Amino acid sequence: MPLVNLKDIQISRILAENPASKSINILAKFKDRDGDVILLISKPPFTKDLMQNIISEDTLAQVQLENDIYSQYSLTPKAELNLLKSTVIYPATEKHINKYSDHQFYLLQETPNDYRNITLPFIEKNAFSAQWVERILKHESESENIIFEDPDRDTGFILLPDLKWDKKQLSDLYLVAICHRHGLRSLRDLTSSDLPLLRNIRNQGIAAIKEKYGVNQSQLRIYIHYQPSYYHFHVHFTHVKYEAPGSVVGRAHLLEDVIENLELFPNFYSQKTLSFVIQECDALLAEYRKCGRLT
Amino acid sequence: MPLVNLKDIQISRILAENPASKSINILAKFKDRDGDVILLISKPPFTKDLMQNIISEDTLAQVQLENDIYSQYSLTPKAELNLLKSTVIYPATEKHINKYSDHQFYLLQETPNDYRNITLPFIEKNAFSAQWVERILKHESESENIIFEDPDRDTGFILLPDLKWDKKQLSDLYLVAICHRHGLRSLRDLTSSDLPLLRNIRNQGIAAIKEKYGVNQSQLRIYIHYQPSYYHFHVHFTHVKYEAPGSVVGRAHLLEDVIENLELFPNFYSQKTLSFVIQECDALLAEYRKCGRLT
Numbered sequence: 001m002p003l004v005n006l007k008d009i010q011i012s013r014i015l016a017e018n019p020a021s022k023s024i025n026i027l028a029k030f031k032d033r034d035g036d037v038i039l040l041i042s043k044p045p046f047t048k049d050l051m052q053n054i055i056s057e058d059t060l061a062q063v064q065l066e067n068d069i070y071s072q073y074s075l076t077p078k079a080e081l082n083l084l085k086s087t088v089i090y091p092a093t094e095k096h097i098n099k100y101s102d103h104q105f106y107l108l109q110e111t112p113n114d115y116r117n118i119t120l121p122f123i124e125k126n127a128f129s130a131q132w133v134e135r136i137l138k139h140e141s142e143s144e145n146i147i148f149e150d151p152d153r154d155t156g157f158i159l160l161p162d163l164k165w166d167k168k169q170l171s172d173l174y175l176v177a178i179c180h181r182h183g184l185r186s187l188r189d190l191t192s193s194d195l196p197l198l199r200n201i202r203n204q205g206i207a208a209i210k211e212k213y214g215v216n217q218s219q220l221r222i223y224i225h226y227q228p229s230y231y232h233f234h235v236h237f238t239h240v241k242y243e244a245p246g247s248v249v250g251r252a253h254l255l256e257d258v259i260e261n262l263e264l265f266p267n268f269y270s271q272k273t274l275s276f277v278i279q280e281c282d283a284l285l286a287e288y289r290k291c292g293r294l295t
Numbered sequence: 296m297p298l299v300n301l302k303d304i305q306i307s308r309i310l311a312e313n314p315a316s317k318s319i320n321i322l323a324k325f326k327d328r329d330g331d332v333i334l335l336i337s338k339p340p341f342t343k344d345l346m347q348n349i350i351s352e353d354t355l356a357q358v359q360l361e362n363d364i365y366s367q368y369s370l371t372p373k374a375e376l377n378l379l380k381s382t383v384i385y386p387a388t389e390k391h392i393n394k395y396s397d398h399q400f401y402l403l404q405e406t407p408n409d410y411r412n413i414t415l416p417f418i419e420k421n422a423f424s425a426q427w428v429e430r431i432l433k434h435e436s437e438s439e440n441i442i443f444e445d446p447d448r449d450t451g452f453i454l455l456p457d458l459k460w461d462k463k464q465l466s467d468l469y470l471v472a473i474c475h476r477h478g479l480r481s482l483r484d485l486t487s488s489d490l491p492l493l494r495n496i497r498n499q500g501i502a503a504i505k506e507k508y509g510v511n512q513s514q515l516r517i518y519i520h521y522q523p524s525y526y527h528f529h530v531h532f533t534h535v536k537y538e539a540p541g542s543v544v545g546r547a548h549l550l551e552d553v554i555e556n557l558e559l560f561p562n563f564y565s566q567k568t569l570s571f572v573i574q575e576c577d578a579l580l581a582e583y584r585k586c587g588r589l590t
Contacts, residue, residue, distance in 0.1 A: 002361065003368065007352035019340035019467075020538070022317050026346065039350075041370070043338040045314035051321065054379075055334075057302035061381070066297065069386060073298065075336070075379040082377050084349075084370040086356070091364060105536045106513040109551060172314075218401040218589055221572075223544055240572055241400045243315070243543050249518055250535070252544040256404060256570050264567070265560065272559070275551050277516075277535055294513055 003088070008032055009039070016102035025100040027092075035091035038100055044085050054081050104280040107250055108288055111273045115188055118287050123185065123231055126283070130230040133178060136160070147175065148208035155200040156180040159208055162236070164244075170215060173239040177201045184233035187226045187253060188274070192266035198259050201235050209237060223252040227276050227284070250277045298383070303327055304334070311397035320395040322387075330386035333395055339380050348376050399575040402545055403583055406568045410483055413582050418480060418526055421578070425525040428473060431455070442470065443503035450495040451475040454503055457531070459539075465508060468534040472496045479528035482521040482548060482569070487561035493554050496530050504532060518547040522571050522579070545572045 003009075008031045015025040015038070023042035030037060060076040089096055110119060135141040142160060150156035157179045161167055165174035179197060184190070190198070206217045221240045228234070235255055238244045246252060261268040278285045288294050298304075303326045310320040310333070318337035325332060355371040384391050405414060430436040437455060445451035452472045456462055460469035474492060479485070485493070501512045516535045523529070530550055533539045541547060556563040573580045583589050 002358035002366065003356040005352050005356055006350045006354045006370070009350050011346065011350055014343055014346070017341060017343075021315065022338050022340050024341040024346065026350070028350070041341065041346075041349075043317050043341075045317050046312065046319040046336065046338075048309055048312075051306065051309070051319065054336075055301045055304050055306055055321070055323070057300050059301045061298040061300055063297035069384055071297065071383045071385075073381045073383060075301070075381050076374050077379065079371050079374040079377070082374070082379065084372065084377065086368045086370050088366045088368060089364055090366075107516060107535045108513065218403065221402060221543075221545055240402045240545070243538070243540075245538075247544055248516075248538050248542045249544050249547040249549050250516055254544050254570055256568070260568055273551070273555055275549055 009037065012036070015097065015100050025102075027097060030090075036097065037088060037090040038092040038096055040087040040089075040100060042085050044083065050081060053077075098281060105277055106280075106285065106294065107275055107277050108285075108293065109273050109275050112271060114288075114291075114293060115274075118291055118293065119188075119227075119284065122284055122287050130232050133230060133232045133234075136178060137180060147212050148204065150200065150204055151180065152200075153180055155197045157197075157201050157205075157235075159205055159237075170213060171239060172242045172244070173209075173213065173215060173237070174242070174244060175205075175209065175237040177205050177235040177237065179233045182232070185231040186228050186233065187224050187258065187269050189233070190258065190262060190269050192262045195259065195262055198255065198262070202255055202259065205235070205237055215239070221247060222255040223247065224255060224258060225251055226253060226274055227278070248277075250275050304332065307331070310392065310395050322392060325385075331392065332383060332385040333387040333391055335382040335384075335395060337380050339378065345376060348372075393576060400572055401575075401580065401589065402570055402572050403580075403588065404568050404570050407566060409583075409586075409588060410569075413586055413588065414483075414522075414579065417579055417582050425527050428525060428527045428529075431473060432475060442507050443499065445495065445499055446475065447495075448475055450492045452492075452496050452500075452530075454500055454532075465510060466534060467537045467539070468504075468508065468510060468532070469537070469539060470500075470504065470532040472500050472530040472532065474528045477527070480526040481523050481528065482519050482553065482564050484528070485553065485557060485564050487557045490554065490557055493550065493557070497550055497554065500530070500532055510534070516542060517550040518542065519550060519553060520546055521548060521569055522573070543572075545570050 009028045010031055012027045012029055015027050017024050021042065026039045026041065028037050028039060054077045058078045062074045063071060064074060065072040136158060145160045146158055148159040157177045159175055159177045162174040162176045165172060179201070181197065202222065206220065209215050209220065219240050221238050223236050225236065225246055238247060304323045305326055307322045307324055310322050312319050316337065318335070321334045321336065323332050323334060349372045353373045357369045358366060359369060360367040431453060440455045441453055443454040452474045454470055454472045457469040457471045460467060476492065497517065501515065504510050504515065514535050516533050518531050520531065520541055533542065
């Protein structure tokens with residue numbers, strides 16, 4: 001039976017807070033039911049339509065500070081114009097609680113030796129299945145979403161919108177290019193012999209996005225994640241204005257830089273120490289801990 | 296006279312919207328007064344105290360979707376528990392309107408030639424005054440904020456909190472190290488002869504932050520901006536969890552990478568093409584346009 005109000009809910013503890021995105025995750029109990037409930041609560045973005053109603057007599061303004069031409073106010077719009085969005089998970093398992101809890105982040109430095117001795121064995125042992133990638137490459141799923149395909153087995157790729165993009169506006173444009181070639185795990189594996197693949201993804205990716213969405217090259221941030229979330233080589237294309245999750249330094253490497261580094265130094269990525277951000281809950285971190293590589 | 300409600304305000308147009316941070320900038324007129332007014336409206340973060348009041352009988356819940364253990368709701372808390380924050384600027388000038396308007400962003404690629412022919416002459420012509428930097432280095436201002444100083448003229452620096460950090464919590468820790476040496480403009484100027492300076496900033500910066508705030512090296516993202524906002528060499532230290540503005544690829548370069556690139560290739564940064572994000576309103580962009588370097 002759906003909730004009518006929040007009277008039967010009692011907060012156990014705050015799992016996570018994100019002041020930047022104005023969201024909070026709460027672990028709670030129902031007063032009259034067993035088990036844990038999780039509430040994910042966030043403030044939705046403003047919309048133009050709603051602003052017309054908020055800028056009105058019904059919105060009370062209380063001055064907090066006045067200084068010359070600047071003043072600061074607390075505004076109290078009518079409650080129904082200023083809703084919160086909530087996802088409720090009930091009954092919540094330990095796995096849910098872990099997923100929605102604040103995790104510690106670490107920035108690790110992976111030397112070429114660390115890669116050989118820690119990361120590579122970990123990747124190989126876990127043999128991450130990327131069944132969904134295979135299905136895309138074989139046109140068994142999402143084929144209606146494909147924006148562009150170059151079928152070449154060596155330098156070809158499929159370009160399609162990332163699931164994070166709702167395709168409603170260009171301001172958060174997010175596409176991904178997945179290469180056809182197998183066996184290329186990540187940035188670490190790239191050498192100058194992969195330059196034809198990288199240049200092909202860059203040039204044809206840019207052209208396809210220009211053709212389909214009218215977005216110019218100078219409006220695109222094109223990058224590779226390290227560590228990637230799956231070990232089949234792929235490239236991210238996002239709108240330059242959109243500071244997408246994972247576009248920060250310590251995770252993202254501009255494709256343009258990768259190409260030029262390999263042009264100048266053919267084995268750049270197998271010789272370099274690569275820094276990456278990792279979460280407490282990531283199993284790879286445990287491997288680094290075991291080897292005493294966390295400072 | 297301060298506003299009591301928003302009845303006398305009429306929206307002219309939306310200047311900018313930021314769905315990620317839940318804020319909106321509005322240009323408007325007072326019905327009874329001349330001149331432009333700007334309203335910067337944002338949704339404040341959640342606080343733990345307020346959540347205790349929001350999770351109550353007074354918060355209405357309207358179900359939007361139910362699927363197995365997941366359900367989605369619109370919540371209507373009492374209006375006074377869910378305020379908006381607003382800054383009002385009146386009368387607003389063209390300069391204010393420009394400052395608070397959405398600008399186009401571009402990602403430019405600066406070759407070594409572009410730097411010599413476009414960027415460097417622009418920097419030299421404009422001779423950006425960084426009087427406030429000089430005042431810090433001479434202990435004429437903010438000296439009470441200095442966390443650490445190494446006075447060496449060649450490899451020394453001052454470490455202090457950035458003004459963006461309110462110092463209330465470590466989750467958005469933000470410090471900046473400003474070198475004592477003059478004449479080092481940016482990343483472009485660095486060669487392997489600057490490694491003692493860079494290593495000194497890294498090592499002593501990390502040690503000082505550990506000592507003062509108890510934050511470990513693995514919790515720090517340490518980086519250099521290109522282009523920087525002022526051309527006196529400095530390094531940013533932020534909490535790894537905090538994806539600070541300017542920590543995205545296309546602006547931020549990890550100090551660790553910079554050091555290693557110079558160890559491997561002494562002239563790396565004078566030989567490389569450097570990509571950077573630039574706003575429509577930046578005068579440097581106009582120079583790139585003139586030279587036909589915007590694609």
